[in-house]
Amino acid sequence: MTTGFVMLCHTALDRAAQVARYWAQQGCPVVIHVDARVKKRAMRKMRQDLADLRRMVKFSPRYRCEWGGWNLVAATQDAASLLLREFPKAGHVFLISGACLPLRPAADLVAYLRDRPDVDFIESVTTEEVGWTIGGLDIERFQLYFPFSWRRNRKLFDRMVRLQRRLHLRRRIPAGLVPHLGSQWWCLSRATLTAILESPDRAMHDRYFRQVWIPDESYFQTLARRYATRIESRSLTLFKFDYQGRPHIFYDDHLPLLRRSDCFVARKIWAHADELYAAFLSPEARQRAKAEPNPGRIDRLFTAATERRVRGRPGLYMQSRFPVDNFENGKTAAPYSVLQGFADVMPDFPDWLARMTGARVHGHLFAPDKVQFAGGETIFQGGLSDSPRLRDYDAKSFLTSLIWNTRGERQCFQLGPNDNQGLNSFMAADLNAHISIVTGAWALGLYHSGLPFDDIRREAARLQRVEMALLELLQVHWLKAQVRVWTLADFLDNPVEALQTVVEDIAPRLRPRVVEIPPMVDLHGFGRFLQELRNQGMQPMVMGDYPASDNFHPDARYSRPHLVTRRDV
Structure with a gap:
């Protein structure tokens, strides 16, 4: 048994082809979907670059995909169906993007999944328990209609949501489905993926999820709960998001960080990170020791980076980060x-x-x-x-x-x-x-x-x-x-x-x-001076009970x- 990869690409096709070649040469079949918006010239070049790997690399029908749109799910469905049909020895199907990079040899991943033949690795959490949704829509993304694009028609999107809330409109969730959310980068067993794609209720499921907001984060995550034998609610892909829900991009200087994670795949890799691609796609990278993926080892660094980005350094004011009054991370930098x-x-x-x-x-x-x-x-x-x-x-x-x-x-x-x-x-x-x-x-x-x-x-x-x-x-x-x-x-x-x-x-x-104090100014007559101020109509109120005789007791305890x-x- 081996592991198959479904790769969704829309940019930097040269890097995607480089990664696809890496997987294919190690015995892992790859089915590639290229966004229909990509120009034909770039598409032809990618096919030519991979022409010598026709037996291991296939191309699926192209869809015009938009962020959070249904076509992302449709493209994944077709590519996964093609992979299952063409490569019967694929025990698991791993969904990746063209910006993903393998961090460990394919043999490590195949062996890891071979030891867990009935396990599905997919982040799948109920809407009540998820803590990372951005935009304020949790269960409502499954109950409302979303005819307008959140990115292209934000005002119409928001007005439509407010209107449905005011009118108390609610869609009916199909029987037997409990909405779940999670990362779209999953690794499903052949049995589970086949059950989802060949389900007699698939037409109904597809109709329903076409109107769900961001279905690529809920379609497989929800249906896997219905058909899977055993789910580990985690992704084998290392990915991190900032406080605004945008993915962190990995650059060349993240090389030690990525190695420390022991994850199998990472996204999102900068297309010009030559050092990263050279390090992880080189033959030497295949000699690394086996270890359990542990992205938590680097979570502390991402937490610190998010804290630095959101709050800045205490007391630092600069052109690129001038905090709003009373929202500073400390008004000054030191006592x-x-x-x-x-x-x-x-x-x-x-x-x-x-x-x-x-x-x-x-x-x-x-x-x-x-x-x-x-x-x-x-x-x-x-x-x-x-x-x-x-x-x-x-x-x-x-x-x-x-x-x-x-x-x-x-x-x-x-x-x-x-x-x-x-x-x-x-x-x-x-x-x-x-x-x-x-x-x-x-x-x-x-x-x-x-x-x-x-x-x-x-x-x-x-x-x-x-x-x-x-x-x-x-x-x-x-x-x-x-x-x-x-x-x-x-x-x-x-x-x-x-x-x-x-x-x-x-x-x-x-x-x-303190054993010696500095010399004091001449205080002789100062008490009379204060009294004269009172006599002239000005009441000294902040000097305390100053004696008119200027007679203090320095030895007072x-x-x-x-x-x-x-x-x-």
Whole structure:
């Protein structure tokens, strides 16, 4: 006994002929169907290329086939009937396409099937259990009428489906049939295929399946359940589909992957994959060890590829993949720290933090006059400019590019009420954002500014409104950033503990111990300054309970963080 092949071709006939020759020379008969849309010249050339194999290679009547159309089933029926009639020693019939490629010697396949003479290898699953249908039609593909092509007349197709649903029209499924779905690439035993093709009910079955949507995925899959003795619901052909239902195409660089699968046949092979055809159709390919087909060994790679294609890499924004807002695979590529108010209290804070944590500590990246990169750089990694005009053209892309370009190095930057506030909502919704704030610290700059007090009062009121809006934003229910907030009074009451919290958050593995803090600005008279603001009609609300005497207790055991939260939604 041997195995016969039915090959459906519509393109790359030279490759199809090459594969047909491979099977025929190893004693496996092949019946080829060529789509009627293929030009006669290409068809004649294929016949001439295989003329020396007339005894093993036959051509079946040609049909004009369309994706998901009945003629695909009709062409398979005629080709299979011809094979059964012309080659009585064919114990199994294997359906392949012109884009299929054998991955193992024919002898392996023939021996494998000879040991399982009554087994049919066909993916056949009920509509309730199938999980890969695309288009929203499961049992309805067997119950509705489909007079219009899904590809050529999509609008008419959809309107017809909606109309039948509205009118509750339902076709009657023939008695004795339980609809099943599965891959069209099957391998059926001679007995089962003969029973399907010579069934006294075949005319009724054909009439019914002519109106089923995508019958090549249900005709043999349903009838095999009626006539088969034993079914293994799997295909011996390796094929993979993406999340849109389109087949993955195998290229030359997939050679190790295909070998690892131990499958007998793979589709869909790129017609110009010369290395694949040379590797698997060469005589050396016939010396491979026998093994059970195991496509599951490579499923993990396809799952990862689908994940990469659908979701992209975390925090990567690029021209070919610019995600929709709130559907990104992570808003940024790595954790980063936003620090507000610390440098107002301790001018040397950025340099001190860099020494303590080893992180890259920038100044105010969103300052109105200039992007303050660490070290005074004018051009930073990834070609980012210190121009505020270029930054503000797309501030989100500026930040995401900064984090992407510096993966592996923690980025920290200062933020203040005077800076561009356009990214506050973006950072609040970012899991990678670590926001630490000393509220009211901006008032220290006003205190030492030397401006007229009326100007200071108006500016203080404006800056307080900006900061209070940020604090309100950081309490929304959809907050995902990690947030820590101290009032200025709380921070000054015990700065060591607050700074220890910040450095441990930035460098959790190092866990540096804060034993010395940077010098603070002169606070003498700042309490009276705040009281004078109150006297002039401006109420300071974000500084906390700041004493008028400027008398703090640095040895106090605990500071009182205003807010320490991480809210995930």
